[in-house]
Amino acid sequence: MQVVVPFSATDPKTRLADVLAPDERREFSLAMLEDVLSAIRATGREPRVLTTSSIDVDAPQTVDSRPLTPAVNDVLAEQKDTAIVMADLALATPDTLERLFSTPDDVVLAPGRGGGTNALVSRHPDFRVDYHGTSYLDHLRIAGDVRASVTEVDSHRLATDVDESSDLAEVLIHSDGSACQWLREAGFSLSVTEGRVEASRDGKG
Template sequence: MRPIKVVIPFKLDCAKSRLSSVLSSEEREKLALAMLEDVIDAVSGLGKVAVLMKDPIPDEAPFDRLKSRGFDLLECPQELDPALNSMIEAEVSKGWPSDLLIAMADLPLMSPSDVEGLVKTPGDVVIVPGRGGGTNLILIRDPRFRVRYYGLSFIKHVRIAEDLGLSTGVYESFRCGSDVDEPPDLVEVLIHSRGRTAELLKDLGFALSGKREKTRAGWVRDR
């Protein structure tokens, strides 16, 4: 199997704004960092991991911890697509020494076994769809491929691969497909995660409500 380099785009400033109704700005930053570390734990067995940050890298303990664990923290002020495509082109200029796995930073349910299943899926490009038509992870094995996120990016990525004549694999996974964006998503973390994110939510007073109604989030918070 070819080596795999993992890239995780990460944004701390105004993190997870759609959770602002239930979490303060400081709490959302803590949540974003906890999810990032859970994602890193899931993918770190593959090899080199780089965190691609749009913001300046803060001189704070969580980032020092990531550096001490041997992960690269890269500053890139570009928007998501040009930043990632520039990284792809940089790997191409090196002769494509490894395949590239792009993983979103808000997948706290993902486990190493999920990543193993993704890697075993055949295809020049392997895509993990998120809920609502997004792309949560994408494994690029052919250097001709370029990404195009936002909107229905899963469909966009399938079409890009088809237009290039590349084979496309789709890896369906509940855990990999469960990104955390909205308040109801927190219940999935409380039910299914055993990582840093779940522990943080519990420390912040979140607990399962015991109710299962579409009109409710499924959790309660003891402030």
């Protein structure tokens, strides 16, 4: 099985702009990527990064500046047994990824919150992705169209992609990897505001 991690190297994580400067967003994105790569390696597999431009990372990388959907579909066309794991799954662990990788159906989907697809495995030669909108529903439909068997992996850790400032608390609570360390060194800590646990910087909400 090839395991591919897409990464947007140009102005990543724009929805974190309310709490992180552009250079910080890039550094934090790379820290999450390192966590994802480490978790994949711990399953005994060697990941490859599919990046929009060359980055400084200790992993094989393929540069493809096209949008996510055509870039990933070319990867799926290369090899039937392929896993796609998003680079912002800072909570992913080797155990949760192994459950994804070892589930034997033609298509295995790990849905994200809001209807996205955070990770998948395709073993069907005709399955292709469509990451626009509610991609989880689209992938169920596409799998049905090509008569592929489908299983969903229900996992909080795989469902949590870090896109917005409200997601940072999840990293501080559930992770001890590079992304968590980066946040702490940048001055983020947990705070309680109106009964909600949030990540605040230097004690400020």
